[in-house]
Amino acid sequence: MTPSPNPPRHDRESVALTALALLDEVGLADLSMRRIAGRLDVQPSALYWHFASKQELLADLADRITAAVPNSSPSVLSTARGVRDALFAHRDGAELVLSTYALQLGSSHAQEALATALRVEGAGDPEDRAVALLHFILGHATLVQQRMHADSHGALPATETVDVTAGLDRVFDLGVAALAGALSASAPPRRARA
Amino acid sequence: MTPSPNPPRHDRESVALTALALLDEVGLADLSMRRIAGRLDVQPSALYWHFASKQELLADLADRITAAVPNSSPSVLSTARGVRDALFAHRDGAELVLSTYALQLGSSHAQEALATALRVEGAGDPEDRAVALLHFILGHATLVQQRMHADSHGALPATETVDVTAGLDRVFDLGVAALAGALSASAPPRRARA
DNA sequence: ACCTGAACACCGTTCAAGT
DNA sequence: ACCTGAACACCGTTCAAGT
Numbered sequence: 001m002t003p004s005p006n007p008p009r010h011d012r013e014s015v016a017l018t019a020l021a022l023l024d025e026v027g028l029a030d031l032s033m034r035r036i037a038g039r040l041d042v043q044p045s046a047l048y049w050h051f052a053s054k055q056e057l058l059a060d061l062a063d064r065i066t067a068a069v070p071n072s073s074p075s076v077l078s079t080a081r082g083v084r085d086a087l088f089a090h091r092d093g094a095e096l097v098l099s100t101y102a103l104q105l106g107s108s109h110a111q112e113a114l115a116t117a118l119r120v121e122g123a124g125d126p127e128d129r130a131v132a133l134l135h136f137i138l139g140h141a142t143l144v145q146q147r148m149h150a151d152s153h154g155a156l157p158a159t160e161t162v163d164v165t166a167g168l169d170r171v172f173d174l175g176v177a178a179l180a181g182a183l184s185a186s187a188p189p190r191r192a193r194a
Numbered sequence: 195m196t197p198s199p200n201p202p203r204h205d206r207e208s209v210a211l212t213a214l215a216l217l218d219e220v221g222l223a224d225l226s227m228r229r230i231a232g233r234l235d236v237q238p239s240a241l242y243w244h245f246a247s248k249q250e251l252l253a254d255l256a257d258r259i260t261a262a263v264p265n266s267s268p269s270v271l272s273t274a275r276g277v278r279d280a281l282f283a284h285r286d287g288a289e290l291v292l293s294t295y296a297l298q299l300g301s302s303h304a305q306e307a308l309a310t311a312l313r314v315e316g317a318g319d320p321e322d323r324a325v326a327l328l329h330f331i332l333g334h335a336t337l338v339q340q341r342m343h344a345d346s347h348g349a350l351p352a353t354e355t356v357d358v359t360a361g362l363d364r365v366f367d368l369g370v371a372a373l374a375g376a377l378s379a380s381a382p383p384r385r386a387r388a
Numbered sequence: 389a390c391c392t393g394a395a396c397a398c399c400g401t402t403c404a405a406g407t
Numbered sequence: 408a409c410c411t412g413a414a415c416a417c418c419g420t421t422c423a424a425g426t
Contacts, residue, residue: 098333102337102341103344128364128368129368131361131365132330132365132366132369132372135337136326136329136330139330139331139333139336142292142332143295143296146295149296150296167325170322171322172326175373178375179330179372179373
């Protein structure tokens with residue numbers, strides 16, 4: 001009469017969602033396969049039925065994080081902020097996406113959103129600029145997120161932590177504005193004649 | 195008659211130099227304290243007399259890598275290339291510096307070199323632009339270096355690997371030129387009146 | 389001052405075996 | 408289809424003890 005004694009308890013998605021929740025709790029450095037398995041009440045080896053490796057699991061998490069960026073925004077700046085905020089939405093999100101990103105062949109959702117916004121604003125070299133913008137956002141967000149974590153654990157002098165964060169917001173806007181500029185920097189400047 | 199039986203064999207510098215050489219051989223992921231100790235013919239615990247933790251050793255390596263950027267270059271572009279090439283000089287150099295960087299309070303040699311070059315070229319907001327440039331270079335170099343490693347291990351389709359690398363060089367120059375631009379993007383544009 | 393030896397509390401991954 | 412149990416080859420770090 002009792003139902004089947006060993007119903008499958010998890011699939012690929014439930015494992016990924018649990019891992020993502022655990023990431024927010026413990027951070028990337030402490031996100032081990034054994035911890036994820038523990039949270040799922042399962043042996044570590046069970047995870048390898050759903051994912052071939054930890055790397056594959058992390059890549060899946062990175063995809064979920066970048067999938068959250070809005071696909072069409074009114075401006076390059078708001079699109080860039082959308083990418084950054086998607087990375088900020090999870091602990092160590094920027095570092096995770098950055099360390100996973102090189103494996104895709106350049107066709108990420110974030111990159112496409114940036115390229116589209118650049119085309120709309122009539123920037124030169126929209127594809128190259130989208131890549132440059134993405135590199136800037138990933139580097140910037142990774143450093144900011146690390147700094148936030150270091151601050152919260154007292155690894156840095158607590159003096160003017162607020163000022164530093166405000167300065168970094170200014171740096172982000174400045175970087176995006178520069179990289180979005182319509183001036184085609186790679187074109188020979190002599191063409192611009194009065 | 196035999197000399198003192200247990201002369202100290204290593205100091206902080208010899209450990210760091212061995213670790214740096216080993217980094218180039220095995221990469222950051224395989225650079226363990228136990229491997230470094232093995233290369234020095236020493237027990238792993240011996241390393242903790244010279245460095246308080248692996249983190250501290252890695253920070254020392256990152257400092258040595260960034261110390262190699264030329265302190266004065268004729269232009270922002272050549273300074274930026276100097277920073278990038280210092281990161282490229284060691285396997286996973288960009289990732290190592292990026293993951294260590296948040297702990298310094300912004301006074302790195304690389305950042306100062308960029309700020310100086312920006313002031314010479316008369317760019318607006320040289321300090322903020324130096325930070326933005328550094329974030330871009332670190333993000334870009336980290337991704338390029340990861341891609342290079344993935345390529346060499348066949349983790350990516352081998353098609354047009356050369357084109358991708360050439361494209362990334364173009365992206366670097368474009369990004370640097372945009373971020374070095376003399377136009378002060380954060381100043382209120384209304385001030386510019388005829 | 390510099391290092392050994394042993395231990396502690398962990399890792400990712402594989403694989404036969406169970407249900 | 409999904410998971411257990413046990414094993415393999417590793418980690419970073421601490422600490423008493425040696426010389």
